[in-house]
Amino acid sequence: MSYRTTEIAMAAGLVVLTVLGWFQIRDLPVDARMFPAVLLGVIGVLSCCMVIRGVIGRAAHLRAQSAQQWSFAISAPRMVLAFALLGAYFVVLPFxxxxxxxxxxxxxxxxxxxxxxxxxxxxxxxxxxxxVYMVFVALFDRPLPPEFFLTLFATNL
Incomplete structure (x- = not known):
């Protein structure tokens, strides 16, 4: 897949995810919906700009010519390991x-x-x-999953 095709596909995918995100947050109360709505709006606008740049940008043709040997991942094993770490991150996060x-x-x-x-x-x-602490814990007063080490010390005191 060429660089240009990948850029357009990734941007279009982000636009789709943004639209799906809007459907997910539409039933939230206004105060809770504001922060994700702003983030989704920024992501949506920037993704649309990427699509436009990839399709009609004046440098799109030059980028396509200079990136004939372009590859999405420089090292496939590193990419697989990064995705495995992402999965492990979500598994260990609550604990x-x-x-x-x-x-x-x-x-x-x-x-x-x-x-x-x-x-x-x-x-x-x-x-x-x-x-993240300043935004979610201090500003919005939204607790995150408790730290294992803090709960361990708190139960022994």
Whole structure:
């Protein structure tokens, strides 16, 4: 599959997922629906821009010519391992906790992707966890799955 075809297919897939997301959130109360609606709106607009750029963009022809040998995944085993880690992430999330699972997942996927500097990876993972904490726990007061280590220490006190 060429780069152009992949770009159009991925963008069209995101548009479809955005529309499906809108159907999923339509019955939520207005306050709960606002945040996902904004995210879905931004994703939908940017995906439509990607489709338009892929179809009629002036550089589409040049990108198609320069990317004849393009491949979706540079390393198929790495991609399979990343998807396996994603599955493991969703399995362990309720047991280990959101922040611990997310931190470890970001570190491992970053390492698989080829980022070999642990300090920037750890900072990115910690920044993501801090951002999610600020948005969902501090701002929206929505609890996330409890951390295994915190519940372990809380029961022994």
């Amino acid at each position: 280990v906790g959101f922040f611990t699972s997310s931190f470890v997942f970001i570190m491992l996927v970053g390492w698989i992707a080829g980022y070999r500097k642990p300090v920037p990876l750890a900072l990115a993972a910690a920044g993501f966890c801090a951002f």
